[in-house]
Amino acid sequence: MQNYTRLNGTPITEEDLQQRLLGLKKIVVHHRRFQELYQVIHDSHLLKNGAAILGDTGAGKSTLFKTYEERYARTKKIKILGGHKVECDIVPILRVELDSNSRPANVASKLLQQLGDPLYDRGTEKQLTARVKNHIKDAEVELLIIDEIQHLIDTETQRVIRKAADWLKQLLNDINIPIIFGGIKEDAKRIFASNRQLDERFPYKPSFVGFNYSTVDQIKEFRVFLKSMDKELPLAERSHLYDPLLAKKIFYATLGIPRTLYHLLHHSLISALRSGKDKLEESDLEYGFSLLSFETRPKVVNPFHGKVFDLQVALENEKPSKS
Structure with missing residues (x-):
């Protein structure tokens, strides 16, 4: 303090x-549920398996993801690319938060921006996606976190939802690193429901919800959280x-x-x-x-x-x- x-x-x-x-x-208060889900991310990172952390708006998902990202600092490294020495950014944890009404091309563009590509907004969806895959390899990304995944399906048409799910499944297959998805529970679940193969890759979908105040244990947990806040x-x-x-x-x-x-x-x-x-x-x-x-x-x-x-x-x- x-x-x-x-x-x-x-x-x-x-x-x-x-x-x-x-x-x-x-x-940032590392309360019980926060610590449990932090461990989920850490296990996914080390064991190379993905997870989808879904929950309530404002419960703390984005703070959780930022906290984990900050644990692994970005560094610089000299590499030989195309026969030339190039200084590359090494990005152990790549995290993006999707904007409303995102499409696969928007996601790829945002990933490239986070990876330092100066031409992150240039190219077709196919070109942007190809560059994402190359940059992720060059930057030695170990874990990808995509937050607010429900923004990929803001449009209600089933065709758009299926296309987004297919794109995510293919990206997952191609980059071969663990991915953590985050999103609003009921909305994000629709994207998994639209693609069985994607859903099967993420059987573990723990929830991050707000505090309750019904039982003795729930009341104690919330008061402990407030005490930690009060201290800081x-x-x-x-x-x-x-x-x-x-x-x-x-x-x-x-x-x-x-x-x-x-x-x-x-x-x-x-x-x-x-x-x-x-x-x-x-x-x-x-x-x-x-x-x-x-x-x-x-x-x-x-x-x-x-x-x-x-x-x-x-x-x-x-x-x-x-x-």
Whole structure:
């Protein structure tokens, strides 16, 4: 835990505020499920077998992939290519995050960009794919991670889905290195359902979902996660986010999704720091929550009001009314 200067009621400077918010972005809590799936990636890397990690939006898949990628630094190496000495980038872990409405050519282009090809956006799908295969070999890539795979099937037509699945299967066969796929669970499953051979290559599809808060063990796990977050917050004092009542309110506010928690803490930290506080108070969380948008939760209420809070009643009140 980094030591932060006490504010003692003096509003923070904008420069210090930006540095502290940057510190919040860098927090990565290796909770139980995170560690389990990190091991899945590591095993796939070492044992040369692929996996598809599918789950909820905001649960932490992308953070997991970035964390693993950062473990293996890129280096430079002199190689003889085409009879000439060439300085090549050595990329042990090649990770790409797909954009919306991607097609195989877009994926190939993005892979080439990550591999440092200056002409990454030039050529047909066939040409781009051929260059990807060559670059992956030259860069000595050991593991390929393709995140947000569901963007390959944003178009609903079955023909497009089959074409994307065929392309992925062929790429997998040709490069002969393990691949980790990541994506939104229900959407990404459609691409495997469209190609039996691809699906058979990835029989292991572990889920990365948000926290639950029903059993004693689930409540403990979420509070331990909050305690770890609390320890790393860019504040001079602990905020005790893991207090039983406050943890319950935070779960309701975020439904156990880490990304939503980061958004809540971002706005709450700004409120606290600009008020010269050295820890978060519930009033800061109340303000932070008021800035969030919950389009899929029209009946959500702000739980941070300092009063007794019943989680089950609050969740029940959000359910659609029976007509």
